[in-house]
Amino acid sequence: MGCVPITLRLLEGEVLLYRGLGWVVKGYQHPGDAVVAYPRYDLINGGKLYHHEIKWLAESMRFWDCIKRTAPLIPLAEVSKPVVRMNQQVTYLLSTLSELIRNKGEEVEVSGSSILGLRNPRDVDVIVYNSTVETASVLRELLNKGVLRKAGEYVIVNEYLEKHSSRMPLENYLKLKRNTFLHFILGGVHVNVKLVSLSTGYNYCVDKVEEYASYNGFFKVLERITAPLIPARYLARVGNEIMELESLREVYSELEPGEYYVAGGVIEERRRGRVLVPDHGVVIPQ
Incomplete structure (x- = not known):
């Protein structure tokens, strides 16, 4: 691994603070002095970015030879971990999920708009870093045993409307997610899990x-x-x-x-x- 500050993962889904905004990290490899990340949240005012996102994206786009295309790059020396304003319900969900998956080295972290500390969230995005095949097997087993409740179609439709409606038809999304175990109900809240196999990313080109x-x-x-x-x-x-x-x-x-x-x-x-x-x-x- 490169010389990455211990507080940063530089990994898919991680939210970083830069110029008052929450930038979501993309991928697992980055230039030595920058991070590939997209602006998504106004952390000062506690909201999502919309029309301002285009401005921030345009200002950060740079060419990176490792991937042979332009990407939003923010300076590594100027980013940090934001203070996550999780409410009690989200804190409970993360703690419970960690216990349920037996936590054999996995690291559970909140992502998405859940970092804004919204009251009574309808859904929570969670990333389980350092995941293994066993992590996936345990989640499936918990669903099969009814410890976790499989997300109903209405939940999947809401997820589609929130994140994917501009990219693909609903019928297409439902086909892709018909047997999903990454969406489930825990404590009455829809949890969307992303299983990332790495614990930290790289601040150099890995796969040119x-x-x-x-x-x-x-x-x-x-x-x-x-x-x-x-x-x-x-x-x-x-x-x-x-x-x-x-x-x-x-x-x-x-x-x-x-x-x-x-x-x-x-x-x-x-x-x-x-x-x-x-x-x-x-x-x-x-």
């Missing part, structure tokens, strides 16, 4: 992209490699070629083996081979 090309077309998921852990990796067939598929998005972390179509995806040439990345596009189950 040599070049990339847009890809719109069919692919077949053959088997899961690391999914549903993020980075979610699969073995996939694209045309006559077998390659890896990788996603950092929770919505694409539970793909079942089968046929799909991606609109707006890319195929990256990396040092370890060709990789299909659907994250900026839409995956449509066939």
Whole structure:
């Protein structure tokens, strides 16, 4: 690992404070002096960013050779962990979830708008860092035993309306999440969990992209490699070629083996081979 301040994870979903705003970290690799992150929250006034987000994004966009594209980069020396204003209910949820998953090294952290300390939240975004295959198995077991209650379709629809309605049709989202175990009810609150396999990220290039090309077309998921852990990796067939598929998005972390179509995806040439990345596009189950 690089010389990263112990208080920072530099990992997918982590919220960092920079210029009074909450920036959500993307991915697990970053330039030595910066962090790839997107502006999402006004931490001073306790609200979400909307039209101001475009301004902050435009000012932070820089080209990074590691991924061969521009990304929002904020200076590592000027970021810190914000003081999370969790209410008692969210604190209880995090504590209970940690106990339920037996906490064998996993690190549970709140993310999303839950950091704003809103009263009576309808849903809570949680990231379980340092997750393992066993972490996923324990969650499934808790759902099967009824300790956790499976999220009803209305909850999944609300999640769609809140986060995904601008990207894909509802029917598509429901197909992707029909067998989800990452959405459940705990203490009367909808909990959306993202399982991240790393505990800390890297402040240097780990998986360099040599070049990339847009890809719109069919692919077949053959088997899961690391999914549903993020980075979610699969073995996939694209045309006559077998390659890896990788996603950092929770919505694409539970793909079942089968046929799909991606609109707006890319195929990256990396040092370890060709990789299909659907994250900026839409995956449509066939």
